[in-house]
Amino acid sequence: MAEPSESTVAMVGAGQLARMAWQAAISLDLGLVCLGEPGDAAIRAGAQLLTGSAKDPAALGELAGRGDVLTFEHELVDLDTVRALEAAGVAVRPSAAVLELAADKLHQRRTLSERPGLSVPAFAPAPNPEAVVDFVDQFGAPVVLKAVRGGYDGRGVWMCPDPEAVAAAFADAAAGGLTLYVEEAVDLAGEAAIIVARSPSGQVAVFPLVDTRQVDGMCREVVLPSRVDPATAEQAHTLATRLAEAVGLEGLMAIELFLTADGGLLINELALRTHNTGHIHTEAAVTSQFEQHLRAVLDLPLGDPSPRAPAAAMVNIVGPPDGSDPADRRAHALAVPGAHVHLYGKTARPGRKLGHVTVCDDTPEDALARAREAAARLEGHA
Numbered sequence: 001m002a003e004p005s006e007s008t009v010a011m012v013g014a015g016q017l018a019r020m021a022w023q024a025a026i027s028l029d030l031g032l033v034c035l036g037e038p039g040d041a042a043i044r045a046g047a048q049l050l051t052g053s054a055k056d057p058a059a060l061g062e063l064a065g066r067g068d069v070l071t072f073e074h075e076l077v078d079l080d081t082v083r084a085l086e087a088a089g090v091a092v093r094p095s096a097a098v099l100e101l102a103a104d105k106l107h108q109r110r111t112l113s114e115r116p117g118l119s120v121p122a123f124a125p126a127p128n129p130e131a132v133v134d135f136v137d138q139f140g141a142p143v144v145l146k147a148v149r150g151g152y153d154g155r156g157v158w159m160c161p162d163p164e165a166v167a168a169a170f171a172d173a174a175a176g177g178l179t180l181y182v183e184e185a186v187d188l189a190g191e192a193a194i195i196v197a198r199s200p201s202g203q204v205a206v207f208p209l210v211d212t213r214q215v216d217g218m219c220r221e222v223v224l225p226s227r228v229d230p231a232t233a234e235q236a237h238t239l240a241t242r243l244a245e246a247v248g249l250e251g252l253m254a255i256e257l258f259l260t261a262d263g264g265l266l267i268n269e270l271a272l273r274t275h276n277t278g279h280i281h282t283e284a285a286v287t288s289q290f291e292q293h294l295r296a297v298l299d300l301p302l303g304d305p306s307p308r309a310p311a312a313a314m315v316n317i318v319g320p321p322d323g324s325d326p327a328d329r330r331a332h333a334l335a336v337p338g339a340h341v342h343l344y345g346k347t348a349r350p351g352r353k354l355g356h357v358t359v360c361d362d363t364p365e366d367a368l369a370r371a372r373e374a375a376a377r378l379e380g381h382a
């Protein structure tokens, strides 16, 4: 019997993003081998496992040898090894140089601030509390301290209204061995995000701009279309295309944006992978971000990112405080008409992202109301 002629993507990470990439890989008959642990979300769903750590050079080397292209579901990877693999001829997408932008937030701020037309919040390195005092003298308080490397879901972000909070942030950072930088606390009118794909051949596709709402630094709700005016949405679209081209992106990039009170856009951060703010496109766009990621890194024609519903909303399912498992309430949530329930097969723990719900509708308000209803049922408070 002939072997299926499939291409295989090697992915660093095996969590829910890899799991949803696997879902897309099945449709295209692609292989997916993930670096992680047996209990990880993608592996529980049947993706191929290579057991190991993203910090282990040997494991990364072996992973690269198992696929036609090496890509990532997170940026907490040993970049020196990735650079060496790239130098040895492995197709690494996005490239190590581009990944470095996501891995090192200070490097990211510096790189973006050097490019005309891209605005970021005022920032400075913060090797010690004195540097923060100097920054406050120049830009005023409050400020935000952030870990240069290793933060996610608000871990590694300290909102600092006063010097006591600054001192506490430095104590936390010292305990965790983290280096900090400081930035202005932006007076937010809202937050938004946009995802762009670019293939090695240079094809670019931009998903619609979405509005996002974070709670305690973690993304909780996403809505589209964004409520910003069409000119601002167009500006975000252009920014995404320019940035993808400027950095030579190969793969997917999510751009988190701050909407300022005067109607401007500031770049909050970049992620060089599929992103929580893009889950909504699985039902709301012609092509999902997961399929688009696979297409981009394999240099296949990119899919159509345009919306296929007038409006949609996505609400994350987070582990409830009582430790109960939302999956036990699946049936209750599925009774909400039009609710697309995604559960990641992860062990329930309070505060842990365990799934999401997406609803498409005629208006953002109606979509959000139903997505919230289904999410509340899963979390056990409806």
Ligand SMILES: Nc1ncnc2c1ncn2[C@@H]1O[C@H](COP(=O)(O)OP(=O)(O)OP(=O)(O)O)[C@@H](O)[C@H]1O
Pocket (backbone or CB within 6 Å): 121, 144, 146, 151, 152, 153, 154, 155, 156, 157, 183, 184, 185, 186, 187, 188, 191, 214, 217, 218, 219, 256, 268, 269
């Ligand atoms: N300079 C700032 N001014 C105002 N709010 C901020 C600022 N920086 C961060 N925040 C708030 O904290 C949230 C988390 O910050 P950020 O995106 O930098 O952290 P993260 O932990 O890396 O998040 P992610 O999980 O998206 O990677 C932001 O979405 C925003 O709500």
Ligand SMILES: [Mg+2]
Pocket (backbone or CB within 6 Å): 256, 268, 269
């Ligand atoms: Mg963020």
